[in-house]
Amino acid sequence: MSEAKREKRYVPVVVRFDAEGQLQPLTIEFDEDHKYAVDRVLDVCRAACQTVGGVGVRYTVRVQGQERYLWLEKSRWFVEAIRSQ
C-alpha cells in the first residue's frame, strides 16, 4: 500500500455481538454502491495505523478474497481508502 494515495475514511460497519460480548464485523458499507461482506476475520490486535494515522483495534479481514485491515478507533470504524483524485 503506497502511503501517499491512502486516506483515513470512516465507514459504517454492520457488527454482530455474540453472547460473550465479542464483536464480529459483518459488512463494510464503503458507500451506497459498495457494501462488502467480511468473509472472515483473520486476526485482531491492538495497533497503530502507520499509513493514515490512528490508534485502535486492528481487524485483519478477508473481503472478496483479499486481505484488508479494518480499524476500530474510539468506537468508530475506519479503512485506509484509496484517495480519489
Added chain:
Amino acid sequence: MARNIFHVDFNCFYAAVETQRRPELRGRPVAVCGSQEDRHGIVLTANYAAKPFGVKTGMAIWQAKQCCPGLVVLPPDMREYIRISKLAREIYEDYTDQIEPFGLDENWLDVTGSVGLFGSPMVMAKEISDRIKFELGITASIGVADNKITAKLGSDYKKPDAITRIEADNYREIAYPLPVRDLLYVGPATEKKLNSLGIYTIGHLARCPVDCLTYKLGKMGAILHTFANGKDPSPVKRTDYAATVRSVGNSATTPRDLVSDEDVHLMLYLLAESVASRMRDLAARCMVVELYVRDTSLVSFTRRRKLAAPTCSSAEIAHTAFELFRANYRWSQPIRSIGVRGAELVEADAGVQTSLLDDEAKREKWERIDAAMDHLRQRYGYMSIRRAVTCADPDLGRINPRDDHTVHPVGYFGG
C-alpha cells in the same frame, strides 16, 4: 534482593501522538502549544524535527516561530493523550502490577517478579519498547536499573527510542560524568547550591561527604547523596493515574495579567474553590496551604503555611493564600500565573485535633456551604452559583479551574 526497575519515558509525547495521527506532518517540525487566546501560548512539546531549530519546551509561541518559521503549531488534545497513556498502561499491566506513573508520559515499572517468565530484564524492555511502537505508533526511552532514580537516569541517557541499562557494574562509568542537574530533584536552585560546593557532576555529589550536603541542603542533602550513589530504596507504588494524591493544587495562567490585590483575591477564591472541591471528592482535608506566584518576568516563588486544623473550606484556603500573598509580594511586576495547593492531606473523617481557640463551628458551617455549592454545580453547571467577588471581572471570573485543567502534576515524593 536486587530489584528490576524500568523507567519508560515517551519521546516528545504530545507531539508524537499528533504526528502519529496526522501522517502528513511526519518529518515536519511540530510543536504542541497552549492556546494563544488565553495566553497559555507556550510550547508544551516539540518534536525531533523542531528541536534542531532551537524550539524548546516552555518557549513562547512567537519565539518558537522565530526560531523555526515553518513550525506547525497545534493545540493540545489532552483527552487523546490520556487515552494513549491508558493504552500504554494496559501494555505495562501484561508485565507487572507495580506501575507508578509520573505525569502522563512517564512510568516506573517494578518487574522483579516477572523476569523469570520473560527471560531477562533487557528482553522485557525490548518487548515493551516494540509493543509501544507497534500498538501506539510512538517511541519510548527505557531505563533499566535496580532503583527508580537510576532507571530515570537511564531513560534520559539516550533518546529517542533507546534502552539503557545502568546497574552496579557500569553505574560509575555512565552516571558519574553526568551533570548533577540530570538527577531527579536537582532543579536550578539546588544546582546552584551544589555548584557553590564545587559539585558539578553526579560523581562529585556521590563522593561528597553527607555532612557537608546536609549542612548546605538540609535533609534533602542526604537524600540526594543516596540518589547520586544509585541507591534509592523507594518502592514503585501501585497507583492509577492521579489516584494516590498527597496534595491537590490548581494554578492558572490568567487571561490577562493580574495587577492589583483585588485581582489576586478573586483568582485565589476561584482556585481555592476548585482545590477544596477536589479535596472533598477525595474525602480529604489539607493541613497546609501553598501559594504559587509567577510574575510577568517569569520569576516565581512558592510559600506555604500550616493550618491550625485540617480544612476543606474554600474560604479558609483562599483567606490563608491571600495572607501569604500579602506578606510576600510587593507588586514589583504584574502577575502572569497564580496557584493554590492544599498539601499534607488527611482523611476527612480522621480524628481531628480540635483547637481551643479556633472557631470550629464556623469552619464546619463554611464547609457545609461549600458542599452545597458542589451539589448545585454538579446538577446545574459550574456557573449556576458563584461568589459575588468572581463577578467583579468577567474575564477572570469565567475561569473554571476545576474542570478546565484536567492534568495536575504529581510530585515524586507524592506531595
